[in-house]
Amino acid sequence: MSITLKVNGRAHAVDVDPSTPLLYILRNDLGLQGPRFGCGLGQCGACTVIVEGKAIRSCVTPTSTVAGSEITTLEGLAQGGTLHPLQQAWIDEQVPQCGFCQNGQLMNAVVLLDRVPNPTDAQIREGMNGILCRCMTYYRVQAAIKRASTVMSAALPASGEEVVA
Amino acid sequence: MTTFTKIPRQVEDAMGKWSGSTSRRNFLKSSGLLVVSFSAAAIASANPLGGEAAAAAQAAGPYPDPDFRQLDSWVVIHEDGTATFYVGKTDGGQGTGTAFRQMMSDELDIAFDKTSLVMGSTDITVDQGGSGGSDAIEVDGPPARRVAAEARRVLLELASARFGVPPGQLAVSEGVVTVRTDPSKKVTYGELIGGRRFNVSLTGANINATAGLANVKSVPELKIVGTSPQRHDIPAKVDGSLTWAVDAKVPGMVHARNVRPPVAGAKLLGVDESSVRSIPGFIKVVSKGNYLAVVCEREEDAIKASRQLKAEWEKPATPPFPTSDDLYDYMRRATPTSSPAPNVVGNPEAALAGAAKVVEAEYEFPFQGHTAIGPAHGAADPSNGQMTIWSNDMKSYGLRTGVADFLEMPRDRVRVVWMEGPQVYGRTAADDAGFEAAFLAKEVGRPVRVQWMRHEETAWDTKSPAYTCKLRGGLDAQGNLVALEYEARAADHNHLGYNEPDTVLIAQLMGKRPAPASGGAAAPSDMYAIPNRRRALHVVGMPLVWETPLRTGNLRDPNGPQVTFAGESFIDELAAAAKADPVEFRLRLLTGAADDSEFRRARSIASIKAAAEAYGWDSRPSPKPVGRQTILTGRGISYCFRGRTVVVQIAEVEVNRETGHVWVKRLVCAHDCGLVINPEGLRRTLEGNMLHSMSRALYEEVRFDAEKVTSVDWRTHPTLTHADAPARIDIVMVNGDPNPNRPDLPHYGAGEAAIRPTVAAIANAIYDATGVRLRRVPFRDDRVLAALKAARV
Numbered sequence: 034m035s036i037t038l039k040v041n042g043r044a045h046a047v048d049v050d051p052s053t054p055l056l057y058i059l060r061n062d063l064g065l066q067g068p069r070f071g072c073g074l075g076q077c078g079a080c081t082v083i084v085e086g087k088a089i090r091s092c093v094t095p096t097s098t099v100a101g102s103e104i105t106t107l108e109g110l111a112q113g114g115t116l117h118p119l120q121q122a123w124i125d126e127q128v129p130q131c132g133f134c135q136n137g138q139l140m141n142a143v144v145l146l147d148r149v150p151n152p153t154d155a156q157i158r159e160g161m162n163g164i165l166c167r168c169m170t171y172y173r174v175q176a177a178i179k180r181a182s183t184v185m186s187a188a189l190p191a192s193g194e195e196v197v198a
Numbered sequence: 199m200t201t202f203t204k205i206p207r208q209v210e211d212a213m214g215k216w217s218g219s220t221s222r223r224n225f226l227k228s229s230g231l232l233v234v235s236f237s238a239a240a241i242a243s244a245n246p247l248g249g250e251a252a253a254a255a256q257a258a259g260p261y262p263d264p265d266f267r268q269l270d271s272w273v274v275i276h277e278d279g280t281a282t283f284y285v286g287k288t289d290g291g292q293g294t295g296t297a298f299r300q301m302m303s304d305e306l307d308i309a310f311d312k313t314s315l316v317m318g319s320t321d322i323t324v325d326q327g328g329s330g331g332s333d334a335i336e337v338d339g340p341p342a343r344r345v346a347a348e349a350r351r352v353l354l355e356l357a358s359a360r361f362g363v364p365p366g367q368l369a370v371s372e373g374v375v376t377v378r379t380d381p382s383k384k385v386t387y388g389e390l391i392g393g394r395r396f397n398v399s400l401t402g403a404n405i406n407a408t409a410g411l412a413n414v415k416s417v418p419e420l421k422i423v424g425t426s427p428q429r430h431d432i433p434a435k436v437d438g439s440l441t442w443a444v445d446a447k448v449p450g451m452v453h454a455r456n457v458r459p460p461v462a463g464a465k466l467l468g469v470d471e472s473s474v475r476s477i478p479g480f481i482k483v484v485s486k487g488n489y490l491a492v493v494c495e496r497e498e499d500a501i502k503a504s505r506q507l508k509a510e511w512e513k514p515a516t517p518p519f520p521t522s523d524d525l526y527d528y529m530r531r532a533t534p535t536s537s538p539a540p541n542v543v544g545n546p547e548a549a550l551a552g553a554a555k556v557v558e559a560e561y562e563f564p565f566q567g568h569t570a571i572g573p574a575h576g577a578a579d580p581s582n583g584q585m586t587i588w589s590n591d592m593k594s595y596g597l598r599t600g601v602a603d604f605l606e607m608p609r610d611r612v613r614v615v616w617m618e619g620p621q622v623y624g625r626t627a628a629d630d631a632g633f634e635a636a637f638l639a640k641e642v643g644r645p646v647r648v649q650w651m652r653h654e655e656t657a658w659d660t661k662s663p664a665y666t667c668k669l670r671g672g673l674d675a676q677g678n679l680v681a682l683e684y685e686a687r688a689a690d691h692n693h694l695g696y697n698e699p700d701t702v703l704i705a706q707l708m709g710k711r712p713a714p715a716s717g718g719a720a721a722p723s724d725m726y727a728i729p730n731r732r733r734a735l736h737v738v739g740m741p742l743v744w745e746t747p748l749r750t751g752n753l754r755d756p757n758g759p760q761v762t763f764a765g766e767s768f769i770d771e772l773a774a775a776a777k778a779d780p781v782e783f784r785l786r787l788l789t790g791a792a793d794d795s796e797f798r799r800a801r802s803i804a805s806i807k808a809a810a811e812a813y814g815w816d817s818r819p820s821p822k823p824v825g826r827q828t829i830l831t832g833r834g835i836s837y838c839f840r841g842r843t844v845v846v847q848i849a850e851v852e853v854n855r856e857t858g859h860v861w862v863k864r865l866v867c868a869h870d871c872g873l874v875i876n877p878e879g880l881r882r883t884l885e886g887n888m889l890h891s892m893s894r895a896l897y898e899e900v901r902f903d904a905e906k907v908t909s910v911d912w913r914t915h916p917t918l919t920h921a922d923a924p925a926r927i928d929i930v931m932v933n934g935d936p937n938p939n940r941p942d943l944p945h946y947g948a949g950e951a952a953i954r955p956t957v958a959a960i961a962n963a964i965y966d967a968t969g970v971r972l973r974r975v976p977f978r979d980d981r982v983l984a985a986l987k988a989a990r991v
Contacts, residue, residue, distance in 0.1 A: 050498075053498050054498065057496070060497075061447075061496070061497055065438070066439075066441060066442065067438035069442075069572055070573070070649065071571050071573075072911060072912060073651060074652060074911055074912075076912040077912055107436075107437070107438035108438035110437070110438075116437060120436045123432070123436040124428065124432055127429060127878060127879070128432075128436075129432055130291035130621070130882065130886045131291035131571075131618070131620050132291055132431070132440075134572075134620075135436060154925070158920050158923070159921070161920040165917055167568075167569065167570060167620070167890075168886050169885075169886055169892070170882075170886060170889075171889065171920045172924060173882065174920070175923055
């Protein structure tokens with residue numbers, strides 16, 4: 034079955050079983066490497082992508098359910114060669130250790146700051162809690178989210194809304 | 199299908215320097231110099247970017263070992279004056295690569311940002327064994343520094359010949375050589391040798407002894423070492439451009455998934471291939487002995503086939519292991535498989551008999567796994583009679599040799615291309631997956647990528663050994679510790695080495711049965727002056743020795759957290775019995791002994807004091823009076839050595855008496871690992887270690903019934919989460935050496951030492967907060983609550 038996927042602003046037609054989890058299509062058919070397989074159960078977040086502004090687990094999302102939706106992967110965060118403020122904060126804070134989970138940390142943080150531009154510590158903990166890291170970089174991830182939040186707030190027009198991805 | 203394999207950016211950058219230039223052709227034509235010619239060939243073939251290259255299968259090889267006694271194997275200067283370093287190490291995300299660039303840039307006298315680094319691929323980098331033991335900086339750093347210093351020496355000689363002045367009259371800074379007496383006379387490294395070979399031989403009985411004629415700089419002369427340039431691997435990890443081992447794709451590649459025995463030790467009686475033949479793109483069921491896998495064109499179909507495949511298994515006649523609830527009783531009852539004679543100092547029996555107070559306790563620590571965030575994986579290409587494996591295995595060189603042996607291939611027809619991957623904190627299942635990929639590729643005759651599923655990773659990954667540790671200590675009337683007895687039992691009978699062709703999981707399942715490598719039991723590391731001591735170390739085994747998911751292997755500081763939990767909890771129990779402050783009690787045990795080789799006691803004392811000061815420690819015995827509030831707070835300290843690195847940590851906890859939940863609110867770490875290469879990198883490595891250890895203290899335990907491991911995902915095997923992160927972490931980099939500016943200050947290992955004391959620090963803090971001593975890990979809410987209730991807290 035042919036399905037059209039809109040990923041990072043480009044349309045792709047793929048001919049696959051519609052129940053195939055989105056993750057395998059993104060990785061193996063579209064050649065994207067940001068989302069990664071961690072559990073296949075929607076428990077860890079390594080496969081996170083943003084669909085219509087929501088962070089979803091692509092490992093348990095049937096491809097047919099996101100046909101035509103705007104899908105953003107880690108590769109699509111930077112705009113016009115400029116890193117997303119969260120990506121820059123990740124570099125400034127030197128967040129990753131191995132880095133394998135960081136796709137999920139970043140993508141989830143993008144949605145978190147989209148909804149709550151100036152989160153409290155508790156909101157960060159709660160908003161990020163489903164994204165696991167086995168190098169346990171949580172402390173640095175949280176610091177980077179705060180850093181990016183400050184940068185993004187400063188860059189916002191007084192009444193403006195942050196545009197994410 | 200889009201097919202492409204990118205290579206690590208720094209490799210690509212390094213290659214870009216050569217492409218199209220005459221120097222590259224010269225390199226390729228060179229026959230006597232393996233590293234450069236083969237690095238170019240290897241990268242070209244590993245890098246089928248787009249159409250024309252994508253058609254190329256791997257070249258036939260051979261892939262000879264780069265010669266570590268050739269300077270060109272380590273350092274290449276490009277025409278534009280930049281340099282690429284080649285080291286036989288791998289980087290698990292602790293910044294090892296960046297640290298090597300710093301050390302080598304310093305010795306070469308070149309700006310850090312004018313250098314790049316290639317690591318760990320067996321045909322283009324010298325064999326330094328990959329990573330392990332946290333010894334990269336300590337053991338492999340010195341030869342890397344020496345070869346870079348030698349390159350500098352040779353470059354100065356070239357400049358000397360060019361200007362007709364002795365090398366002593368030349369100055370060099372950031373890759374530019376000038377004549378001291380006439381600074382208008384200058385030449386860059388690129389102009390001196392860019393794109394050409396050094397052709398300089400090195401000496402050394404082995405790779406760790408590699409040296410040229412040049413001396414390395416003294417510590418005060420180092421400019422880049424000790425600063426914190428950002429890690430070079432991070433940008434590509436946050437913008438999605440890095441190609442990881444898990445992303446390896448080559449033309450014609452197919453996908454495999456394993457099917458594991460449903461019961462540990464089960465025998466495969468038969469497979470019904472017709473149960474999966476209708477799956478689109480089904481290629482083959484591969485089985486040999488009890489190893490079983492399916493191969494399909496597409497990944498999701500391989501997963502489907504692995505679930506759908508009908509196979510008949512026969513359960514073993516006897517249970518493979520006790521249940522995890524019965525583990526410690528089983529371990530106490532078991533006849534040890536190894537019991538070396540106890541180590542005795544003084545007369546502990548008599549001292550205990552004469553002690554004013556005797557304290558006894560027993561501690562229990564479960565099997566714990568790596569349970570990497572990304573399950574084990576590997577890809578292999580068998581074309582042209584060679585075997586190329588793309589892997590994140592931290593010991594890529596061992597994987598190469600092991601696979602060659604396993605597949606009975608000439609070693610020089612096998613190569614491993616090392617790429618980044620999920621955490622490699624020891625003997626992970628990356629070893630096993632690399633062998634499986636190579637075996638399956640050979641069976642299918644096409645490139646195969648295999649990845650474990652979550653349940654395999656969590657259940658079948660290697661485990662750190664479970665421990666029971668029994669301690670007895672005697673205090674005299676003044677509260678001095680006069681005797682200490684320690685008796686450990688480690689469930690570590692079939693401890694695996696790295697990449698052994700007869701112990702990797704696929705080999706075990708195929709029926710290979712080497713003599714078990716009996717792992718050892720360990721004792722806590724400390725420098726306490728205790729006049730009478732006895733240490734007895736036993737190893738016990740599980741009923742099922744082979745083909746078991748409870749196979750033990752090195753996990754980040756393989757025995758350290760277990761035995762230090764026991765040792766440093768017990769010191770705290772003794773301090774409490776002596777009604778002494780835990781910091782002062784430890785300092786007293788470290789003071790007054792005559793022997794202090796390598797300043798070990800001085801460094802321990804300095805680190806304990808530094809941690810206490812950073813925390814703001816108030817001197818008093820534990821526990822503190824328990825009030826009536828819901829949240830009880832307390833602090834605990836723990837101290838240890840790993841190798842020559844000293845670590846002291848203080849944990850501050852909040853214990854919720856209604857739920858039993860423990861939050862480690864603050865951590866302080868005083869750390870002395872000698873010369874620090876990159877302080878910010880070290881800081882993050884220490885943070886990661888401490889939180890990893892928090893996870894092991896609070897959550898991690900491999901659970902099993904009498905047939906199988908029942909920890910199979912993140913619900914049945916919880917881990918630390920964002921909610922658990924401490925609010926504050928303080929790191930103090932101590933240097934307890936009396937002369938930290940001495941020219942030869944050594945650097946010790948820092949990759950895993952800081953994981954060692956955290957569990958005990960947390961246990962001691964919980965005791966301080968509640969007066970309840972927890973002696974079994976992990977400190978899950980239900981256990982803490984039960985202990986609080988039992989003690990009527």
